[in-house]
Amino acid sequence: MNLLIYKTQEELNQDLADYIIKVAEFSIEENDRFNFVLTGGSSPKELYKTLSSECKDRIDWEKVYFFFGDERNVPANDKDYNGLMAKQTLFDPLGTAEDHIFYVNTSLPPEEAAKAYKASIDAHFNNEEIIFDFILLGMGDDAHTASIFPHTTLVGAKEETVLSVYVEKLKTYRISLTAPLINQADNVAFLVFGENKAEAIKNVIGNETKDFDTYPSQLIDPIDGKLTWFVDEKAVALLQD
Numbered sequence: 001m002n003l004l005i006y007k008t009q010e011e012l013n014q015d016l017a018d019y020i021i022k023v024a025e026f027s028i029e030e031n032d033r034f035n036f037v038l039t040g041g042s043s044p045k046e047l048y049k050t051l052s053s054e055c056k057d058r059i060d061w062e063k064v065y066f067f068f069g070d071e072r073n074v075p076a077n078d079k080d081y082n083g084l085m086a087k088q089t090l091f092d093p094l095g096t097a098e099d100h101i102f103y104v105n106t107s108l109p110p111e112e113a114a115k116a117y118k119a120s121i122d123a124h125f126n127n128e129e130i131i132f133d134f135i136l137l138g139m140g141d142d143a144h145t146a147s148i149f150p151h152t153t154l155v156g157a158k159e160e161t162v163l164s165v166y167v168e169k170l171k172t173y174r175i176s177l178t179a180p181l182i183n184q185a186d187n188v189a190f191l192v193f194g195e196n197k198a199e200a201i202k203n204v205i206g207n208e209t210k211d212f213d214t215y216p217s218q219l220i221d222p223i224d225g226k227l228t229w230f231v232d233e234k235a236v237a238l239l240q241d
C-alpha cells in the first residue's frame with residue numbers, strides 16, 4: 001500500500017489526475033481501452049472537472065469506458081444519483097458516447113438493478129474475469145467505501161459481483177461492487193480529504209487489527225493490483241507516525 005499525503009486538495013487532485021492519465025495511457029497502449037470505475041459522493045467533483053478540462057487532450061477519451069463502484073437507489077435525474085454528478089462534471093464536458101458509460105439502472109428494483117449491472121459488465125468483459133484497470137474509491141466518515149457500509153450484508157460478500165444492499169441507517173437501498181470484485185482490479189486508489197475523515201483513516205489504515213464489519217474500507221486489498229491512498233494532511237491528522 002502506498003500512502004500519498006498532500007498539503008492541499010488542489011495538489012492532491014492534480015497528482016491523482018496525473019496518476020489516472022498514466023494508468024490510462026498504459027492500459028490503452030496494452031489493450032486499446034481503459035476501464036475506469038468512478039466513485040460517487042462529493043469528494044471527486046473537482047478531480048472529474050480537472051480530468052475533463054486540463055486533461056482533455058492528454059489521452060484519447062474515446063477509448064475510455066466508465067463504470068460506477070456504487071450507486072444510490074434514486075432516479076437518474078436525482079441530485080444524489082452518482083451518475084448525474086459524473087455526467088455533469090465528466091461525461092458532458094468530454095462528450096463521452098453513451099455506449100461508453102455503464103450506468104446503474106435504478107428504475108429497476110435494487111436486486112434486479114444489481115443483476116442487470118453485473119450482466120452489462122460481464123458482457124463488456126466477454127464473460128471473462130472482470131479486472132478493471134482502475135477503480136477510484138471514496139470513503140465516508142463511517143469508513144464505508146463504495147456502498148459497503150458498516151454492519152451490512154455486503155461486508156461479508158465473498159463473490160466477485162455486484163449486489164444490492166439495504167443500509168438501515170440511511171433507510172435506503174444501494175447497489176455496489178463487492179470487495180472481492182474491487183480487489184481483482186489492477187489499480188485501486190482512495191481519494192480522501194478533510195478533517196471529518198480523520199477518525200475513519202486512523203481506524204482503517206492506522207490499525208493493525210482488522211474489524212471489517214466496523215471499518216469496511218479495510219476490506220480493500222487488491223490481490224495482484226496496486227493500492228494507493230491519496231489523502232490530505234487533515235485526513236491523516238490522527239495517524240501516529
Ligand SMILES: O=C1O[C@H](COP(=O)(O)O)[C@@H](O)[C@H](O)[C@H]1O
Binds near residue numbers: 040069070147
Ligand atoms: O455515499 C457515498 O459516499 C462515499 C463517500 O462520499 P463523500 O461525499 O464523502 O466523498 C462515496 O465514495 C460513495 O461512492 C458514495 O455513494
